[in-house]
Amino acid sequence: MLGYYFRLAINSFRRTPGLTLLMVGAIALGISTCIVTLTVYHAMSGNPIWWKNNVLYAVTMDAWDPSPADPYYSDHPERAPAQLSYRDAMYLYQSPIPGRKVIMTVLFGMLSGAPGESVPMQAQTQATTHDFFSMFDVPFEYGGSWDAAADNGPAPVIVLSKKTNDRLFGGADSVGQTVLWNGHRFRIVGVLDDWRPLPRFYDMTTSAWNDPQPVYVPFQWGPMLQAMPAGNSSCWGAKPVKTYQEFIGSECIWIEMWAELPTAQARARMQAYMNSYWASQHRAGRFMRPINNHLTKVSDWLRINGVVSSDSRILLRLAFAFLTVCLINTIGILLAKFLRAAPTAGLRRALGASRKQIFLQHLAEVATLSVAGATLGLALGAAGLTAVHALYASGGAYGELAHFDPLGIVWALALAAISTLAAGLYPAWTVGRLPPSLYLKSR
């Protein structure tokens, strides 16, 4: 019976190819616009480490300028800065609270002495501590992180990103080889696999949409070589900062800190540790702003930092307005089409077809339309994403985000099926309820 209904549907489409094309086109357009916008929105609002959302925390304290006229964020004076000063970061990092902790900053880096590169290669360097990789689930292609002891020395050990290793060593296992980092010989201990968390949640001080840094070294190499941070750093205070020693002893903030606290108890202990540190420092004349110690989980961190722009939210709503127009259009056309064919339905009813059968017959027609619309919509959506990709790649913050993700396809298919069937319900129901006699008489 179902096969028969579908054959009838095909016949009906053949009778009115123009209207059919119009409907399929409208559904496809609505769906493709939704795919494009949902994908962009999904990428822009995604949590790239959702599986650790409840254990990873950005650690922030507010030792900024006490003058009420100079909050760190002039539009959000209540917020603590995203970075810590050297002494606060070191104190918190050395806390006895169990659980991983990392501190990080960006240093200027220059790589040379590798076989694949005759001129030195400029490589911004993430100076961090050994748990960085395990904490953020960073995949390794070769080797692994350095050990805890290498953090203290600091040992001349280095981790390369996959791209860097491809460039310098042609993608070969380079673990154990050495390169010159800023003129010093470093031993490669690990090579990362592909890793591109978008947004780059752990460091959004310069841009949330940039790639992770191409090179990683132990944090203490900064102080060791007196290398100024090459990322964001912010200073306040009346004492001039003239040398590196003064810089790391100052209130300048330039270090991001994260902690992995698997239990509520560990979290509470860390919070208490920060609070007691704040209290002792406050008594000693630091931390003159109100207490503002925070352990912020990733999703909140993304929200606070305004990663999802209001533009993308406006676009998301626009996409649904668009889909609504397309569906209204489809309902209108389906209704017109079914009513026009009502005499045939009347005849079928007179010959013994039940209302339910008429309803199902027309629903089969709707289902066929929806499949065609979804298929075309997916193709259009892929084309649209290519266009958006080109648009964003030509400039802008979101260079790589508009990829066609599998989740998007599942979404689109569900959207197509549900929305079109919903749109078809009313017309199919209407035509099933028409009294057959009316149409038989008038002919």
Next chain:
Amino acid sequence: MNIRPVVSALLRNRVGAILVALEVAIALAVLVNAAFIVGQRIAKIAEPTGLDQQDMFAIAMAGTTTDFDAQSSARDDIAYLRSMHGVVSAAPAGTIPLTGDGSNGELYLEPDQRGGSAVGSWLATDEQGLRTLGATLIAGRNFRASEIRHLARGDIDQAVPEVIVTQSMAHALFPGRNALGQVVYDRQNRPITIIGIVRDFVGQVGFGSPPYNVVILPQVPGAYGSYFCLVRTEPGRAEAILHLAERHLAASNATRVIFFAHTLDYYKAQLDSDDRNMAIFLVVVTALILAITCLGIFGLTTFNVSTRTKQIGTMRAVGARKRDVVSHFLLENAIIVGLGVLIGCTLALGVGYWLSMEYGLPRLDLYFLAIGVLILAVIGQLAAWQPARRAASVPPSVATRTV
């Protein structure tokens, strides 16, 4: 023309009419608000930068070793750039205008960070800086070559006795007063005299300082083992000269490499890209919504015409002219579109209000609403035109036939 028969015909396909009216309403709400947002974005992109960015480029250099001598390297590179044919002026710079690369800071009216303050981007450069930036002095004087501080490596303090500020910065510090010759203070309570005021231009962007607030410092950067060179060329030659300069500088000194090199036009395009992309997105989607709405109107009128062939024939048989048939369908369509526009106005205002509340956009300009109504009314009638014409071609003899 009598409206009664049109209305009664309309009521025979109520649901279809309501659906099209809804489509029109949503289309109007989207059109008006999208046009309003696009208008704002275009205005934002068109805001003057105060720079001739199409004739400027920036090169960033970075030393390859820890003992890299940024000072002498910068001196050589700037000298080379100044010697190039077609280069009007070149200068070292601590901040690249129109980018986030650089620094910013506050100036205070009184010591100990009191008496009011203003934040601006800090652009360290030499006595050629103003010329390179194309910044016109409107009061005071430029730096003298002897006043320029050359920072040694590791010397990270930006203390200077004198600065030049933009009009906006001057106004932010001394609203309604002449800022020239005034003494202000940095965070470290050191007095700084404002010796010149230049016309506004955009400095560092994206890190919290207002775009036109710029403080120019007589200083050649070099503390971090890296530096920027800013170059101004003869009109239309920035791209070509940038290529030549890049080729030469890449090979001229092995102790440093080119970190990046771009025209300022490129940075301006980067800066505008989010607004530009949003505008393109909105225009495309709005155009599609209008197209779909037209198709809906077209579909409904076509359906009405094809199901009423016999009535049209009857109308013609009892004396209606072709023109009357066309206007019958156009009037019917006008009622539907008019209803949609009415709902759409409310919807558009509602969406406009919501956008202004939720995203802090300015309130919707009613002028846009009026234009939107006009556009929908016109294209709504155009979409119904072809099927209405077809209706007029139904011969009166149809009335006498049975279907």
